[in-house]
Amino acid sequence: MEIQILGAHQFESKGARLTSLLIDGNLVIDAGGLTSALSVPEQEKIKTVLLTHHHFDHTRDLVTLAANAGYYWRGQVVVYALRYTLDIITTCLLDGKMYINFLEYPSKEKPTVILEAIEPYNKKPIAGYDILAVPVKHSVPAIGYQITSSDGKSLFYTGDTTSGISDQWQHICPQLLIAEVAGPNKYGEELKRAGHLCARLLKEELIQFRQLKGYLPRVIVIHIGNPFEQEIKKEVAQVAQELEADISLGYEDMKVTF
Numbered sequence: 138m139e140i141q142i143l144g145a146h147q148f149e150s151k152g153a154r155l156t157s158l159l160i161d162g163n164l165v166i167d168a169g170g171l172t173s174a175l176s177v178p179e180q181e182k183i184k185t186v187l188l189t190h191h192h193f194d195h196t197r198d199l200v201t202l203a204a205n206a207g208y209y210w211r212g213q214v215v216v217y218a219l220r221y222t223l224d225i226i227t228t229c230l231l232d233g234k235m236y237i238n239f240l241e242y243p244s245k246e247k248p249t250v251i252l253e254a255i256e257p258y259n260k261k262p263i264a265g266y267d268i269l270a271v272p273v274k275h276s277v278p279a280i281g282y283q284i285t286s287s288d289g290k291s292l293f294y295t296g297d298t299t300s301g302i303s304d305q306w307q308h309i310c311p312q313l314l315i316a317e318v319a320g321p322n323k324y325g326e327e328l329k330r331a332g333h334l335c336a337r338l339l340k341e342e343l344i345q346f347r348q349l350k351g352y353l354p355r356v357i358v359i360h361i362g363n364p365f366e367q368e369i370k371k372e373v374a375q376v377a378q379e380l381e382a383d384i385s386l387g388y389e390d391m392k393v394t395f
């Protein structure tokens with residue numbers, strides 16, 4: 138399985154894209170900084186997008202991907218998410234008011250974007266993978282995804298989440314964990330209230346993981362709060378040392394093969 142981090146940040150600026158992951162060149166999870174990270178032929182391979190939740194920093198490039206799919210190669214993209222998330226995408230992002238309604242373009246019968254609701258805890262074959270969605274705590278309804286390839290390799294991506302993600306460890310068994318750290322330890326309580334993690338809070342969840350599963354997978358941290366990147370980097374390195382684990386920050390265009 139090859140994971141390419143298209144966007145590793147919470148905010149966008151030159152060199153820092155919004156959260157988005159590409160699996161084996163064809164499956165996307167979250168569509169923050171998606172289209173600016175890939176050439177048109179690379180985008181053309183994307184047939185499936187999984188969304189963790191509806192926040193703009195995770196869904197924005199659905200619009201730009203749909204525009205390319207609709208006009209360049211006249212293809213279709215299937216988007217999976219919670220029904221709640223899809224309803225907001227339909228009424229706020231792809232409603233046809235600010236841009237084209239890609240749920241009906243070029244025709245209602247064969248639209249560019251197809252929406253499919255996903256049920257938590259219901260393992261489903263999607264795009265050649267076994268996909269398991271589990272609910273995670275955030276400020277809005279959100280899910281994390283375990284993605285398992287046919288050769289048994291497994292990734293779990295938390296999406297945006299906060300303390301309590303450990304409730305879901307019993308359901309998953311990944312070799313790679315991609316988690317979020319949106320800010321530094323000094324804002325821990327604020328981050329928790331906003332539905333995010335700092336390194337210290339992530340550490341508590343990882344301790345639970347190890348206690349329950351007897352191992353810790355490699356951990357890559359994304360959704361990095363840009364203004365605090367250096368502080369987050371130090372604090373994550375500290376946690377890695379304390380837990381004697383492989384935990385590091387992700388970055389734009391980083392590729393991980395396992």
Ligand SMILES: [Zn+2]
Binds near residue numbers: 190192275297
């Ligand atoms: Zn969010």
Ligand SMILES: [Zn+2]
Binds near residue numbers: 194
């Ligand atoms: Zn976010």
